[in-house]
Each structure stands twice: as C-alpha cells, then as structure tokens.
Amino acid sequence: MFNPGCSTPEPYNIQISRTFILREGDNRIACHHFNNNPNLMILIGYSGHSYVINGILNAQGIRVTGYCDNSEKQYNPLSIQYFGTETSSSGLEAIKRDGFFISVGNNGLRNKINGNLKRYDLFPINAIHPTSVIDQTSSISTRGVMICTYVVINAFAKIGMGVICNTGSIIEHECVIGDFAHIGPGAILCGNVHVGENTMIGAGAVVREGIRIGKNVIVGAGSVVVNDIEDERKVVGNPARQIN
Numbered sequence: 001m002f003n004p005g006c007s008t009p010e011p012y013n014i015q016i017s018r019t020f021i022l023r024e025g026d027n028r029i030a031c032h033h034f035n036n037n038p039n040l041m042i043l044i045g046y047s048g049h050s051y052v053i054n055g056i057l058n059a060q061g062i063r064v065t066g067y068c069d070n071s072e073k074q075y076n077p078l079s080i081q082y083f084g085t086e087t088s089s090s091g092l093e094a095i096k097r098d099g100f101f102i103s104v105g106n107n108g109l110r111n112k113i114n115g116n117l118k119r120y121d122l123f124p125i126n127a128i129h130p131t132s133v134i135d136q137t138s139s140i141s142t143r144g145v146m147i148c149t150y151v152v153i154n155a156f157a158k159i160g161m162g163v164i165c166n167t168g169s170i171i172e173h174e175c176v177i178g179d180f181a182h183i184g185p186g187a188i189l190c191g192n193v194h195v196g197e198n199t200m201i202g203a204g205a206v207v208r209e210g211i212r213i214g215k216n217v218i219v220g221a222g223s224v225v226v227n228d229i230e231d232e233r234k235v236v237g238n239p240a241r242q243i244n
C-alpha cells in the first residue's frame with residue numbers, strides 16, 4: 001500500500017491553520033510552546049533559503065537572533081550571531097533558549113538535522129506566512145513546516161513534518177504531503193495527490209489529480225505529471241518522463 005511517509009505519531013494541529021487565518025497571534029503562540037523567548041529564533045543553516053525563512057518569521061513577529069551551521073559564514077546579510085553547529089554546546093544552548101527552525105532546502109539534510117535534534121527532544125517551530133490561505137479542515141504538522149507567501153492549502157489536505165510549501169504553490173483538496181518533501185515555487189498539485197517523503201516537486205510543475213508520487217523523487221521544474229511515479233525516480237517534461 002502506498003505510504004507517503006507522514007509519521008502518524010507526530011502532532012498535527014488543525015487549530016493552527018484555523019486560528020492563523022482568523023487571528024495571526026494565536027498561531028505564533030501555539031508554535032512557541034517550548035521555548036523561553038517566544039519572539040526570538042535561531043536558524044539552522046544560513047544561506048539563500050534561510051533569508052526567505054527570516055522574512056516569514058519576521059512577518060509572524062519573530063526576530064531571528066542567530067544561526068547554527070557547520071562553519072561561520074563570511075557573508076552575513078542579516079547580521080546575526082553564529083552559535084556553532086546545532087549539536088555543539090553553544091548551539092544547543094541557543095536553540096533551547098530561543099527555539100529553532102531548520103532552514104536547509106535540501107530535503108535529506110533537513111530530515112537528518114531534524115533527527116539529530118529529536119534525540120535531544122528538540123523540535124522546530126512552523127514558519128507560516130500571513131498571506132498564505134489554509135483551509136480550516138487541513139492538517140499541518142506542528143514541526144518545522146515552511147509555508148511561504150501566497151501559498152494555498154485546500155480542504156482536508158495533510159502536510160507532514162518539515163515540509164516546504166514554497167512561494168505561491170497550490171496544494172489542492174485531500175493532498176497528502178510526506179515528511180520533508182518540498183513543493184516548489186508555483187507548483188500545482190491537483191486534488192488528492194500523494195507526495196512521498198523527501199520528494200522534490202520542481203518550480204511550476206503540475207501534478208494531475210489522484211496521482212501517487214513515491215519517496216525521494218525529483219520532479220523537474222515545469223513538468224506535467226500524469227502518471228504515478230515510483231520511489232527514487234527523477235522525471236522531467238510534459239508528460240513527465242524518467243531520466244534516471
């Protein structure tokens with residue numbers, strides 16, 4: 001049976017999407033139940049993707065104070081403090097104090113970092129831009145989901161942990177997005193599409209209703225997917241064809 005990779009034991013919170021649309025502040029508080037400083041945040045990973053996350057967090061009223069990464073970055077456009085790697089003593093201290101978001105675009109790496117911190121009982125918040133429109137019957141994991149500007153998530157859709165719904169993407173009714181998948185900018189998933197764990201749907205791709213896409217798949221930018229795709233495949237074009 002197809003398993004899109006949403007970890008059922010992880011918490012999902014329909015209330016977050018409902019309150020977010022009605023009262024933005026409620027969502028922010030709900031996301032920060034575990035840290036001491038509800039208006040501060042540490043980013044894990046500091047490159048282009050993290051600049052977008054910084055903007056979303058700012059729109060939620062959260063200020064990014066620092067970052068963890070493998071090494072200190074020479075280019076520091078946000079002028080934030082470096083705290084070492086996320087599992088160093090200084091990194092752990094900072095993320096326990098302020099909370100964190102894993103701002104790494106690579107799906108596998110984001111998944112791995114999440115697993116490393118889970119061992120310390122540490123979980124990322126959500127970053128949800130106020131311009132997104134999220135149907136109140138949808139379920140959004142409370143852990144590390146990024147929902148960018150002008151995203152639409154429609155009725156009874158389910159979004160797994162660590163998922164990126166990138167700028168302007170449309171996730172239609174009853175879609176199921178597996179953990180750590182990435183729905184690229186402007187991509188459209190028609191109704192009841194299932195996307196597997198770690199899968200990347202490229203910018204502007206369109207996936208026909210009812211399609212099942214496996215785990216660790218890459219769908220090229222602008223592709224049109226009209227057939228199911230098995231795990232570990234890379235597909236491009238219209239209609240999408242396998243290239244690996």
Ligand SMILES: CC(C)(COP(=O)(O)OP(=O)(O)OC[C@H]1O[C@@H](n2cnc3c(N)ncnc32)[C@H](O)[C@@H]1OP(=O)(O)O)[C@@H](O)C(=O)NCCC(=O)NCCS
Nearest residue numbers: 166184185201202203218219220221222223235236237243
């Ligand atoms: C699909 C993708 C991963 C392939 O990258 P790659 O493995 O390096 O493959 P190549 O660039 O070597 O291309 C292999 C072949 O596929 C074709 N191809 C690659 N991407 C394509 C696409 N999106 N649509 C149609 N054809 C594509 C190439 O023209 C090439 O064809 P050829 O063998 O006939 O010359 C990449 O092109 C892509 O679309 N990435 C998604 C980018 C994106 O959406 N980013 C969002 C970031 S937020």
